[in-house]
Amino acid sequence: MTSEHSAPASTSPGDIFATTHWTVVLAAGKRSTPQSDGALEELCRTYWFPLYAYVRRHGHNKEDAEDLTQAFFARFLEKNYLAGLSAERGRFRAFLLASLKHFLINDWKKSQRQKRGGGEMPLSLDWRTADTIFHIAAVNEPSPDRAFDREWALALLTKVIERLQKECEADGKAKLFGQLKIFLTAGKGELSHAEVAKKLGMDETAVRVAIHRLRKRYRELLRDEIAQTLADAADVDEEMRALFGAFSA
C-alpha cells in the first residue's frame, strides 16, 4: 500500500534548516518516525527502476529480478542497511546501489526461499512497463554501474519534468508547458520563437519571458530533486556532474 504523505522538504536556498528526504532518513537512523518512513518511501518510489534494471543486468530473468527487487526493498525499508556503508551515506544513489550489491551477494540466497507473491509488498511497482523499458534500453551497455546511473538520471529527470508539468497545470498553463517544454534543452536561437508565439497567441517577447521562467523553475526543481538524495545540499553540482558523466560514451 502506498503511503499518502511524503516527508516535508523545505529547500529554499540559503535555508539553514534545509532538509532533504535523505537527511531526514539519515537523521532518524534506526528509530524511524513517520516522517522518515515517508521520506524513504518517496525516495524508493522514484528510483526503483534503476535497481530493477541493475538486477536484470546481473543476469537474472524477469521473474527473479522482480522477486529480488521486492525482497530488497522489503529489507531496505526495514532500515537494516543504514548501520553500515558509512562512506556512501552522502548520496542516496550511491547508498542504494551499494546496499543492492550487498544484498545481491549476501541475502539473495536467503530471500530466495520467499515465494513469489508471499510477504507484504510495501510498494506497488509496475513490472510490465519496467520490462518493456528494460528491453528497449538494453543495447550496448558498457557497465551495470554506468547503466544504473543513467537510469537513475532518467528517473530523476522524469520526476522533475512531471513536477514541472503539475505546477504549470495548477497555474492553468498546461498548454504553455506542452509547447515550451522543448525549449528546455534547445540552445539559444535554435528554435524559432515566432512559430510558438503564433500557436499560443502571445507575442514573441512574452514567449521569451515565459521560456526563461520555465527554464529557471526547471533548474530549481532539478536541484531540489537532486538535493533530496543528498546528505549535504552543497554536493548538488557534483552529483549533477556525475550523472552527466553517465551519458558520455
Add this chain to the structure above:
Amino acid sequence: MDTVKSNQPMPEGSKCPQCGTPLPTGALAGLCPACLLKAGAAADTVTEGRQPAFNPPPVAELAAIFPQLEILELIGKGGMGAVYKARQKQLDRIVALKILPPGIGDDPAFAERFAREAKALAKLNHPGIVTLYEFGSSGRESAQTKFESSQASQSRLTSAATPIYFFLMEFVDGVNLRQLLNAGRISPREALAIVPQICDALQFAHDQGIVHRDIKPENILLDRRGRVKVADFGLAKIVEGGAGGPLPAEGRPLEAGARGATCPTLELTDAGKTMGTPNYMSPEQIVAPGEVDHRADIYALGVVFYQMLTGELPGQKIEPPSSKVQIDVRLDEVVLRALEKKPALRYQQVSEVKTCVETIVSTPSGSSRREEAQTEKSEIRNRKSESVPRFSRMAIVGVIWAAMLPLRQLQPLLTPADLRHNPLVEIFAVCLAFLFWTAPLGMTILGWIAVTQIRRSAGKLYGMWLAVFEGLLFPLLALDVLLGWLMFVFGVAFHFWLSGPNYDQAHNAQWFLATFIVSLGIDYWIVRVVWRAANKTKDTNMKKYTIATITALCLAALFLAANYYWPVKSDYIGESSFPKGDSIKITSVSRTKKQMVVKGQFNLVSADNAKLALFITMPQDVMVLTDPKQVMEISSGQGNFELSTSHVVPGWSHVTMYSTNGTGFAGVYFGTKQEASEERERDSGGYRSTPVK
C-alpha cells in the same frame, strides 16, 4: 502511484540531434536527458541562489590526477580552493591536499610566483606551522571538460586541460578556531594557552622573512591534543600576487551582523574573484597591501585575540576587553597595543606579545577585579617602565658624564688639604681625570645612542632635545675651532688681515667676528638638519633653508669682496715743502678699502741718497711700511714715483722720504676727511698736508 507512465514507445535508435544520446520514452519524450542535465547546470547571468565560485572536482577525478594519493574525502572548500584528506600510498601517511581553482593559472606571472613562494614556505619547519610537503601543478582532462566547455553562459566552471596547482600539506586532525568561536566563546584560559603558540609560529616565520598576511580564525588549527597549528602561510601572496591580501574564508562565511560586531562583515564578490573579510586586515594593509611587513600579522593576531576573549570583533572605537568580559586587566594593554593603528606603535616583534602574555599568566594578580588590578598595573609600570613615557636614561647619563669636565677641574679645589694625598682620593682623582678626558667622546656617543633609542621607542621615551644637544655639542665645537683656523688661513692668504708682528687686536676682532658669524650659521644649519632627521618629520621647507643658507653665504662672500674693492675717496691730496728744500707732490690716489695706488713727484735736495716709501701710521703710533718691496732708492734731484699697496689698514697714509738710518725728514699725508681731522688732532712730527680743494 506509478512512477513510470505508460506511453507510446519511441522507435528504437532515435538519438538527440545535439549530443547523440539515445532519446528516452515516457514523460521525457522528445527531451534528451544529457541536454536536460546540461541545461540544469547552466547558470544565468544573474546568480540564482548561493553558488560557490569554485566547484571542486569530485574525489574520483582527483584520484586520477594524483595517482600516488588515495583521496579520502573533501574536508573544506571555498572560493579560493578546496582541501581534501588524502593518504600518501607509499609513505602511508595522511596528508591534506589543497588545490587552487584552475583559473588561477591564467596569470602568467603566477607560475613563477607560485614556485618562488612555495619554496620559501617549504622551509618553514616548525611544530606550530602546518608543514608544506610538496607543491606543484598537475594537468587534468576529463569528460567533465566537455560538459562544462559547452555551456553557453558558464563562467565559473573549469576549462579543458588546465593545470591544477596544488599543495600537499600536513593533515591536522582537529578543528579550526572559527569552528570553536562559532560553537561558543573560548575561555580566557584557553585563549591564553593558544596565543603564545601562535606567537611562536609567527615569530619563527618572521625570522625567516615570511609574513603570513592572512591571519584569521579559519587559518588557526587546533589538533586533538590542543596544539596550535597555523595554516596557509604566505598563500595570500601567491594567490593575490604582489598585493598579498587575505583570502576568502573557507567553509561557511560569517553572516552579516553576526555576533553584534560593530564592524560589518563584508564579503565582496566580483565575478569569480572573492575577497575575504577585511576585519583582520591591519590599516596599512588596506591602504597599501604590497608594503606591509610582519607587523600586519601582529595586528591580525590582536584582532583574533580580542575575538577569543570577548567573542566580538573590535569596532571603530576599541573597548578594552576587560570591560566586556571578566578577565585580567593587564591583558587589555597587550591586546590594545597589538591593535594600534600605526605599526610603529605596536609590538615590534611577536615574541614580545608572547612574553607579555606569559608574564601575565605566570604572575596571578590575585583577583581580576579592576580596582585591585589598578595598583598591580602601576607596579608593573614601574617595573617594566615601558608604558609611561619616560625621559631617556642614556641622555641623562650623557649629561652626568659631561659634568665630569668641570668637576675634574673643581675637584682639587674641593678636596681639603689634608686629604689630598689620601690614596682613595688619588684614585678618585685619576678616575675623574679619565672621565674628564673621555667625556667629550663619551657624551657624544651617548647622545647618539639616546637619539636612536628615542626614535625607536615611538613615543615611549622623550628628551630628544637633550640627546641631540649631547650628540652635537663637542663635534660642533670642534667644527668651530676648525672653522676658525680655516678662516684665519683663508684671511691671511687673501690679505684680509695681517700676520706676524703687525698683527693687532682690530684684526683679531675682525677675525673673531667673522668666524663667529660663519660658525653660528653652520652650526644652526647642522642642528636643524639633525633635529629634523632625528624626529623624522618630513620637512618640505628643507629646500628653503638650504637656499637661505646658500644665499647668506653668497652674500657674505659678496660683502667680503666688496670690502676689498670698494673705492675710497681721498679728500686730501697735496704737496709739501720742507725746511731743507725737499718736496713731495702727490698727484693721484686710487684707493679702495684694501688697496692703494699713489702717484706723484719728489725733489730731493738735502741729501745725496734717500729712500721713498708709502707708510701708514696706525693709531698706536706704529708706522707701518706698507710694502717693503716698493721702497724706492732715490738720489738727489727730481723724480716720479708710483707706489701701491694691498695692505691698507686703518690709519694715516703718507708718502715719506727718509735717510738710510731711518730718520724721516719729509712726508705728505693724504686720505679722507676723517683721517685728516684725526691727524690734525694728533699733530706730531710737524707734517702737514694741504687740502686738495
